[in-house]
Amino acid sequence: MSRTITVDTTQPYDVTIGTGLIEPAVASIPEAAVRVLVVHAAPLAAMAEILRARIEASGRTAILAEVPDAESGKSAEVASFLWQVLGKSDFTRTDVIIGLGGGAVTDLAGFVASTWLRGVGVIQMPTTVLAMVDAAIGGKTGINTAEGKNLVGTFHEPLAVWCDLDTLANLPVHDRVAGLAEVVKGGFIADTVILDLVEQHAAALSAPELDPATLDVLEELIARKVQVKATVVAADLKESFQREILNYGHTFGHAIEYTERYQWRHGSAVAVGMVFAAELAHLAGRLDEASVERHRSILESLGLPTTYPGDRWDALSTAMRRDKKTRGDLLRFVVLQGIGNPVRLEGPDPALLLGAYDAVSSAPVSGGTISLG
């Protein structure tokens, strides 16, 4: 059994969540495609071979491109390597790219698809919780540069998204939990039932092995977060306004990833980023203490981090200035005016930012300045 959520943009597409989805995924490749490039990293090599066999059985040429794993794949060098593969394969506008993997691979595959011949089709086959609930949906693609996270990218919507839950069987628990951070984000910004479900099942959701009942809970959480994302991107694909709510926790979260040279998982960084945003909202008089504590308790119950060392302000503030929500010298944050009600906070007093940093610091804040100009 599978469930389908349609992302109702100008060219609507389906996100299918279920098991045994390789066959239908291959069947969804447009008739006109004669070549299919499967982009994957080493942990998905075996599944990529299965996909190759199915694609070739459908009468097409399959090309597999293995890229460096995780964040190391999201670079201009790797994109350039894929452009070379596409060029040497005579890849045309009717051919199709498949992104098979976690969010790093789906971001990269989407980016390359959007730039090759000014845009070819991409089908996303996410294999982490995070990619299923977030990265593979909505058309944001991106690579990192030496100066920061996702600084180069495009909006390029997929033809279809196939979330095959079978692939999660081998996903390490820390990656499952990191993905749950983006699920929890969906709870704080929109669907508060997500928060209730996580609170009820946190221990089982973050256990090394998932029991069948918890797998059902996970599927429900995935579907709820997919629905949150689908609704938001259908309303505002290019992030003119409403889509910014999906960036909850990301201003500080991306700054952590940059400061840590991408050695932190995205979901873990976003977890700390949400606590930072909650503390900022509290200091700005928008969120009560109990809601801030709810952030900490939910995230910690899953084993996610909620603190960060207090001596890294200079690097963090440099990275936050480069956030895509920044306008000129004005930093902008997504904060909550109560749980489920995200709003924009523009140009907060630097003292508030330092106060929020102090509140998430695992040791007292030291060094750095509070100047963000």
Ligand SMILES: NC(=O)c1ccc[n+]([C@@H]2O[C@H](COP(=O)([O-])OP(=O)(O)OC[C@H]3O[C@@H](n4cnc5c(N)ncnc54)[C@H](O)[C@@H]3O)[C@@H](O)[C@H]2O)c1
């Ligand atoms: N485009 C968007 O809207 C969007 C949204 C959220 C996150 N992102 C991006 O997604 C990335 C994070 O994604 P992620 O958390 O999936 O990390 P990831 O892609 O780095 O994957 C984490 C690890 O899990 C491995 N893996 C993937 N599937 C597996 C499986 N089924 N079994 C075993 N191992 C598997 C990967 O190879 C990698 O080592 C970040 O780059 C982030 O910026 C993008």
Ligand SMILES: O=C(O)C(=O)C[C@@H](O)[C@H](O)[C@H](O)COP(=O)(O)O
């Ligand atoms: O889809 C969106 O919009 C998001 O902001 C989702 C985020 O979870 C995701 O990490 C996204 O890639 C961040 O976007 P960015 O524009 O800040 O790079």
Ligand SMILES: [Zn+2]
């Ligand atoms: Zn994210």
